[in-house]
Amino acid sequence: MYDVVIIGAGSSGLMAAISAGQQGARVLLIDKNPRPGRKLVISGGGRCNVTNRTTREDLIAHIPGNGKFLYSALDQFDQEDIIDFFESRGVALKEEDHGRMFPVTDRARTILDTLTQELTALNVETRQRSIVKKIHYHHEKKAVQGVELDDGTKIDTKCVVLAVGGRTYPRTGTTGDGYSWAKAAGHRIERLYPTESPxxxxxxxxxxxxxxxxxxxxxxxxxxxxxxxxxxxxxxxxxxxxxxxxxxxxxxxxxxxxxxxxxxxxxxxxxxxxxxxxxxxxxxxxxxxxxxxxxxxxxxxxxxxxxxxxxxxxxxxxxxxxxxxxxxxxxxxxxxxxxxxxxxxxxxxxxQPIEKGFVTGGGVSTKEVIPQTMESKKMSGLFFCGELLDINGYTGGYNITAAFVTGTIAGQHAAWTALSK
Ligand SMILES: Cc1cc2nc3c(=O)[nH]c(=O)nc-3n(C[C@H](O)[C@H](O)[C@H](O)COP(=O)(O)OP(=O)(O)OC[C@H]3O[C@@H](n4cnc5c(N)ncnc54)[C@H](O)[C@@H]3O)c2cc1C
Known part of the structure; x- marks a missing residue:
């Protein structure tokens, strides 16, 4: 029995796993790819635009898809915390035009390595090449039960964090698997459409x-x-x-x-x-x-x-x-x-179609997610983060910021919820 199972080792899932691990929870991070962070390493032209150094208001203004939903999350962990997170782990960042922040190495791999080293240090268990097929819910109790892999393996857990991303660049693993799981829990999915697309x-x-x-x-x-x-x-x-x-x-x-x-x-x-x-x-x-x-x-x-x-x-x-x-x-x-x-x-x-756009518009309605914790209002123990949510920002580091922020909050609160059960 895990405390928290996180599905998706992308930008938001990696952060969720770290923050859940930091609370002392027993965490499992699952991804279908052989390696984590496949989209993260190609973002920002392979340099990874980790965040944007700007004011809170400006950050929200650059997230036209429900940026305001992030106010409570940003009170707990914001763009300056993202910068601190990497700098305190020895990753020098630099600011380019329009406040865009990149690693000095100009390599997204530097960011990904920092995240995976942190997972190792926290003893977070990871399973790559594992495709999650289904989330099991206890519909009477309105609570999460466990996760089922496509090979039939069932994993029991107190909390699940869905961090499976949207539908762009499906070759990176984001084939839109999370929408039906959210729907099965009673969630509304806002119409999906391409954003940041020619x-x-x-x-x-x-x-x-x-x-x-x-x-x-x-x-x-x-x-x-x-x-x-x-x-x-x-x-x-x-x-x-x-x-x-x-x-x-x-x-x-x-x-x-x-x-x-x-x-x-x-x-x-x-x-x-x-x-x-x-x-x-x-x-x-x-x-x-x-x-x-x-x-x-x-x-x-x-x-x-x-x-x-x-x-x-x-x-x-x-x-x-x-x-x-x-x-x-x-x-x-x-x-x-x-x-x-x-x-x-x-x-x-x-x-261009959604698969070729940079970011998915629409997704899990933010109206049915608690903004302070990222927990579902429909199913206890179910948390959302990243592009799966109906949140989309402009390019310039705003999407990765939204993923890191919602990931951190979802992981932390999932751990607290599980540890209090
Ligand atoms: C080419 C490109 C460039 C970009 N550049 C920028 C940029 O410069 N700045 C910016 O802010 N944003 C950028 N973005 C957007 C940004 O990368 C994403 O918004 C962000 O990474 C989303 O994070 P996520 O955690 O929601 O999803 P992802 O990082 O996509 O992670 C989702 C993970 O879930 C896994 N998964 C999915 N389904 C399953 C399943 N059934 N079982 C197991 N695992 C599963 C996938 O394999 C994947 O690893 C770019 C996007 C693209 C495509």
Whole structure:
């Protein structure tokens, strides 16, 4: 009989196992893969963006999928505690742009090794290459009974922590196994959808393929409610890239989950977006520069702020001859040119499928989970953490932070619950 069985040795499960082990509980950590942390080691481009050094409010603002649910958990263990956790174990971390924290080694393996060494030090039992098939519940008592592996082995335990992740990158082991177990315990699963996923588009410029590979730096991408751009739903100022199927890069990834939700909730098949190619430039400064270069062709002037191919596309969209010099522009042509520079229309009809996205939107409803402990409100002894929950953040370390925070809280409270039984 174990005190706590944790299913899934990923970001959240490893932390859950450590925090349960630290309380002195008898812990078993199970994973289907030959080795733990398969997604963790590929995250952040293989460098593992462990967390984000920012304020509590900003952290929550970067977790658009139920970030507020994390307030009580963050009161117990937050991003600074994650940093302390690694630094106190000899792992130097560095801060990069937008507060993103990485190991100085630039190797995710450094993070994973630290977690597994801690498990060994705490004598946490681990079982790799073990697929959990079912969770057994005592439905009358509304309590967890045990776990069953696919080879028929039954394991008795007082508490179970589900840390099996979502549905993205299934080759890392995350095939969505936890949703049916949560459902069997009476939990509601919010609709699953891809977030942090490239946007697919039927735009002519994509079909023509001539802008493929064009990178746009520090542009503002806006998702609108309608083709008339009546209301901006979300805006992100970051880099983006044009691909052979649509749009990608940080600003697009951040917009993608919102776009998927918008299309679904409004039963639409096209979303309208715009790109401001010069969000920090005023019309006055644009004119000043153009006047200084009035004999030059428009594309040459626009190239000052954007790649040549994009400049050509804008001049073409504004229906101005490509050889026109700035001094030849009429007032209405100038207005039109500026409009296309600041509101370059694009559309999207969906995103890459959930398996190819970075993060799963939707999952186990947070309304039925106790925010202070991560325990189920439906089944005693059942705890949730990580991407399985209906929590999703932007890339930038926010998902791993949510996984580490919910994992730590779930493991700790599962241990306390088991030890008090
Ligand atoms: C390519 C990529 C890059 C990313 N980059 C970032 C980033 O830079 N910053 C960021 O914050 N987030 C990033 N993420 C997201 C982040 O990695 C995840 O949100 C986070 O790791 C989720 O942790 P988890 O513990 O919920 O799930 P996981 O880490 O996926 O762990 C789940 C574990 O459960 C195991 N499992 C599943 N089913 C069973 C079963 N039936 N029996 C036994 N074991 C099972 C799996 O094998 C797996 O090991 C990235 C994701 C991807 C795919």
């Amino acid at each position: 946007i697919l588009s039927h735009d002519t410029l994509i079909k023509k393929n001539h802008l493929k590979g064009v990178s746009l730096r520090d542009v503002k991408v806006t998702l609108w409610d309608s083709p008339e751009h009546k209301k901006a739903l979300v805006e992100h100022q970051m880099d983006m890239v044009i691909t052979h199927f649509g749009y990608s890069g940080p600003a697009i990834l951040r917009t993608s989950g919102h776009m998927n939700q918008f299309l679904h909730q409004n039963n639409q098949d096209t979303a309208h977006l715009s790109i401001n190619l010069v969000p920090d430039l005023t019309f006055h400064h644009f004119l000043e520069y153009a006047e200084d270069n009035r004999n030059k062709q428009l594309t040459t002037i626009l190239k000052h702020w954007m790649p040549e191919k994009m400049a050509e596309e804008i001049v073409w969209r504004a229906k101005i001859r490509s050889t026109t010099a700035f001094k030849q522009l009429t007032a209405s042509e100038l207005d039109l040119l500026w409009l296309h520079v600041t509101t370059f229309h694009i559309t999207g009809y969906g995103t």
